[in-house]
Amino acid sequence: MTDVHAVPQAGAIGSNGAATAPLTLEALERAVAARTIDTVVLALVDMEGRLVGKRLTARHFLESTVGHGAESCEYLLATDVDMSPQQGYGLAGWNRGFGDFQLKADLSTLRLVPWQTGTAMVLADALKEDGEPVSVSPRQVLRGQLQRLRKRGLDALVGTELEFMIFKSTYREAWESGYRNLVKATAYSVDYALLDTTSIEPLVRRIRIAMEGAGMNVESSKGECNLGQHEINFRYGPAVSACDDHSIYKFGAKEIAAQEGVAVTFMAKFDQREGSSCHVHL
Template sequence: MTAGTTTEVTAGASGNAYDRLRAEAAAGRIEEVVVAVPDLQGRLMGSRLSVPYFLEEAARQGFGACVYLLASDVEMDTGPGYAIDAWNSGFGDFVLRPDPATLRTCLPWDDGTALVLADAVWPDGEPVAVAPRRVLRAQLDKLAERGLAAYAGTELEFLVFGESYREAWERRYTGLRPATRYNVDYSLQGLEGIEPVVRRIRREMVRAGLAMETARAECHPGQYEIVFRYAEAMATCDNHVFFKNGAKQIAAAEGAALTFMPKFDEGEGNSCHIHLSLRGTDGSAVLADAGAGDGMSELMRHFVAGQLACLPDFALLMAPNVNSYKRLQPGAFAPTGITWGRDNRTCPVRVVGSGPSLRIEHRVPGGDANPYLAVAAAVAAGLYGIEHRLPLPAPHTANALADASVPRLPTTLAEALHRWETSEIAAEVFGEQVVAHYAQAARTELSAFERAVTDWERMRGFERL
């Protein structure tokens, strides 16, 4: 299929969004539109379209893009084993169908540009089942069948360095200068090296339409966290990938570099804690029960129990890379066991809030997590607990990181891959195609790592072995 062969997009609610784009273009403020799809890593991939072409063609019919975008690793390498076999299918196209609800006509760091996210569909209009947005949508649809809706918030940490991305690349990402010199967790001083970059990120994200809640420096030198307002789960994930993409562009414009990788060095890692709650489609707070001693409804108890039951099998969707498991190690203030607690940050599942704000905080995902997949995993686990009426064990009240009796999370990507592709639960709730596709993504990551020779190996063995 070529870019000119498209499928019709229903008008629906697109009118107001695209009318706004048309008005901005007529006023000379928008010259082109980026149509982007989140890939397996949660990165935005796509093309720049002229406004007339977008409005006259792509907004109605979609836009063709190569299928390998959803079947490649971080290096953009593809191969056999994925559910989408780009090589054997001739590197054809699927269709990127713009979602008008995601249109942003203000990108302060990219003047004259609008951006819209798209769903990948086949030429016959069938959704691409393994696309991250589709994986999440399938779980949200299952919630809707029960009269439920998911709301989420993500808390992303990142490290800022004084070098540009080009300088960092040429140094092979070694010997970089963190933008703060020491632990500045919650500090209001010592931030002069980082504040110009993060101030611009904060302000321009708000101008772009994100609702910021809090921002502060973190433990690792150069580490920072910006938290945006919770929203319906899909919208939160869309905001998440938009933020990561834009933050890197802003850092580059400032001559700096930032990374979301879970574990840059032996210091504190970058997390992506996910706050998740359910409501009735009528807006009711279904997780809370004022009459219960712990304030939790029976539905919430099953929902939390499902997280614990599925966590070992679904870990791959929350920790998808080799580096993910460097963060999930003892002594790193990241989860290592499978348990839950009330306001207990040493547990992977922390129950926090009360009444309408009652929710879980999932502390396993790191900064590399694809938000669509991580939230889909948490929603699917909760649904599994609800459907099977799983009982909830007593909360962990002590330090779960130091308790050897707590069942352990997978400690490597290889272990998580084995749990994922042999899981009857994963096959039941996600389908065999999705399981196989993301198993291949993990195998590709492992294969690349196992072929690599690291600096650690050279330092250890060059002279002394």
């Protein structure tokens, strides 16, 4: 079995055939020495598909985290959407306490974060104290399903289409309003419209270019039916890497929107109009 925590080989192409290759450990070491990268985001995909974890100094990541991992609380895989610990989980809970697990960097996912200065990112797997994977972590659940497929002589290629809505408010303003009376980025449906999406193209273009720089294979973007609604499409690819990109894209789109003073949501059904789909193609 391939050790996903080993150093990726130089010359590899990016996810799903993207032009930008993954960031090798050697390239990261050179960038740290040149002081062009100073921060590494170590990210775990949680039960809601969000990225949680730590921002590490790049020096500490190279000196310690690559070899030994980083500790993190088990509660990250036992919370609700508001990050409140819940009862009933076998991994952790108020009834049995909250221990730690290890976040071990999957170096095949190491990449630049173009929308943050001097920053790289790597996804992590949650490991128990004995080094065994935490079976309920989303990436491990997906790997288990793929193993079942391969026993039947099958494999899975995945493509996702993620629609989102853009609001002319910051995230803080939206929260303080109770998420009421938010102004959408367009006043009418812009499904497939070109001229009418011009006003939000600077934001969407920045997201497209940033995701390419992060090693993803971006194909296109288009307006959608609901007000302020848009979607960005990516090339299909192996299930784990496609789903990794899916989570990083959502995270990155929200960070970029915040930098631009607006907010985006991938919420499935924001209002009575058309919802934002997550189309999954297998």
